[in-house]
Amino acid sequence: MLGMHVVDRRSTTDHPDGAAGPDPLRGVRVVSPVGCPAADRCPDAPPITILGAGIAGLVAAHELELLGHRVEVLEGSGRVGGRILTHRFGAGGPLVELGAMRVPGDHRYTLDYFARLGLSGKVRPFRTLFSEPQAYHATSRGFVRLGQAARILVEDFRAELADSRYREETVLFGAWLTAMGNAIGPAGFRERGFTAELLDAVDRVDLAPFVVGADRDQVDLHAFFAAHPGARAGCGGRLARFIDDVLSETSPDLVRLEGGMDQLVQALVSRLRSPVRLGCEVVGLEVCAERVLVQVRTGDRVVTRSCPEVLCTLPFSVLRRIRLCNLSRAKVEAVRGMTYWPATKVAFHCREAFWTGDGISGGASFSGGRVRQTYYVPAECDPARGAVLLASYTLGEEAESFGLMPAEDRHEAVLREVGRMHPELLEPGMVIGAASMAWGHHWWSSGAAVSQWELDDAGRAEERLRAASPENGLYFAGDHCSANPAWIDGAIRSAVDAAQQIHLDSRTRTAVSA
Structure with missing residues (x-):
């Protein structure tokens, strides 16, 4: 996706029992972990397999490499980043975040990662709802x-x-x-x-x-x-x-990344020594005594891989359509019972930032109806290339309503609604492009955010514990495993915690076998 790694789709014999033989995704032999400390592992030791190349999977890969492990990341889609999705309207044109777009000022894990990856200089205030007196x-x-x-x-x-x-x-x-x-x-x-x-x-x-x-x-x-x-x-x-x-x-301390949130993804991928393999869809997981069998679809073929350690960062909304074998009842209940909100965003590439003529310098309006929130995206390019209005950001029922529509109908419906608040949108030639994402109907996410509003504090802690608990060699990470679901910070922290747990367990097994 980012020119860092190439997917190897070579087809070879499957070895579900873990016997020595070619790995259908890497072209190397599958062997048992060698008996040496993690930081000194031999280069031919089997890698830790990470499922999902969203922010949790990429952070976990980075952290595990820093701890001396070899990893590989399998991603079912054709892109990395998960629910971080920066859309650009042409080369050098304006951009909009169709996924994660803001970071609270107290989310230290995310801000620390910005610093570690050299992105702190691009942190800018994010103006949100109720920050602009002239907004509607x-x-x-x-x-x-x-x-x-x-x-x-x-x-x-x-x-x-x-x-x-x-x-x-x-x-x-x-x-x-x-x-x-x-x-x-x-x-x-x-x-x-x-x-x-x-x-x-x-x-x-x-x-x-x-x-x-x-x-x-x-x-x-x-x-x-x-x-x-x-x-x-x-x-x-x-x-x-x-x-x-x-x-x-609505916090005044929210921040964003100038130039796009996908810079966080690109910076992580550029620092990995291990491959990120795209087009590798996980369709089955089976936990055995000392192995995890991972069924992977590549193209029109399904292969079964035997892995000593697997970190699954897939959203539970995706995991529950995968064939799961030998997982505990508590884990299965956690996977099946977690609630995900749908979210839908619709953005218009406008000929000009017409809202500035209306006295609006940024922030967002509450547009009501099905649209709910309308954001005035900061200009980061030549004004001659136009500007972006994040015309609609919806969650829950309204998001589902828009998500069920074909894209063109969705764009037209939002244009009509927001046009009542901003008639300038309906002027001929004002809208020169549109883009949208309905996360509730996106195959690789099947939802945008975990909802725990229905749970009390004890229920939230129990759900988090069940979500994050490992099953033998199968570990879990992602914002759904954290105290900050629906935020990048939750995904990063859970990935850091999972990497440390895998490292400690690996050292313990090595000490026992020595």
């Missing part, structure tokens, strides 16, 4: 500028309140938190509202330090929850986690 917000009275939306938001929130005993500042707080939740949350969460316990807790706090804006009609929710973390205690675990996500996605 869908209300009961139509689209209004965010800086002028407070009165309508308060009226709408008050109309839904069954209790009128709260202070004006508390109602303002609830109005802005509801606005953020409506912009970010899937339909099922938007409809449930906030608990009286939360408003009761807020009503007992002096909100004056957190009321901001020229007209004192906005609330700095990030500062409030930072100063009063206990306010979420009365929400119940489910709502508290939803609030955490709302705050993360």
Whole structure:
């Protein structure tokens, strides 16, 4: 994909029992691990097989190589990067992130990797929802500028309140938190509202330090929850986690990579000494006493490989359509039971950044309807090459609705909806290209993000433990195995942890056999 490694598709005899013979993917012999410390392994020792070349698989490969191991990465698709997908509208043209696009400022594993790979100089602020006063917000009275939306938001929130005993500042707080939740949350969460316990807790706090804006009609929710973390205690675990996500996605500390998030992928691949093999789709996994049998489809052939150690970074949404044998009941339940949200993005290559003439310098609008979020992508190329509007970013039911459409119909539907907020889009020649990704219907992901909002803290910890626990020589990593599902940081941390566990287990086996 990136010109670093070439897929070797040579066909040779299968050896499912691990007997000596040619490896159908590498053209080398399959042998047992040699009895020496991991850092001093012989060059003919069998590699650790990593399934999936998303960010977790690539980080794990890098970490294992640093620990002295040989690895190989098998990727079913024709590209590396997984759910990191930077789309460029022509050579030298503008770009848009159709996958991961932002990193919270406290995600240390991701920021540390940026530094290790020489990318820190390209870190830039990511302007998100509620960061641009001139952006639009869908209300009961139509689209209004965010800086002028407070009165309508308060009226709408008050109309839904069954209790009128709260202070004006508390109602303002609830109005802005509801606005953020409506912009970010899937339909099922938007409809449930906030608990009286939360408003009761807020009503007992002096909100004056957190009321901001020229007209004192906005609330700095990030500062409030930072100063009063206990306010979420009365929400119940489910709502508290939803609030955490709302705050993360609207944080002023979010960052991005200028030049595209795929630079992280390219930098990782360029540092690997081991091959990344594309077009190798895993269709079966069987855990044996001392081996893992991996069935791989390459072209029109399925071969079975016998591997001493395998690290699976495939999303569980993909893993559950694979034939699995001899896995524990707990692991099978974890694979089958994990919930993934669909997400769909639609981007338009525009003749010009028309929104700047409307006073919008960046950030995002809440466009309502099925579209939900519209982002004004920062310009990073010659303005003569146009600009990009990430016209629609949806999660859950709306994403599924768009994902079921053929691409052209999806683009047309988004164009019509966003055109009501930005009529300039409908001008002849304004849209000169379009691109989209429906992650819920993408064969290699079958979903965009793990949802754990329905679980309490104990349930989340149990699901994470079951997801990450190894099965003999079969290990697991990915954001679904982490405390930060749906973020790059979760994928990186789980990969680092898995690499260290594989290394320690390898050293233990070596010591026992010595």
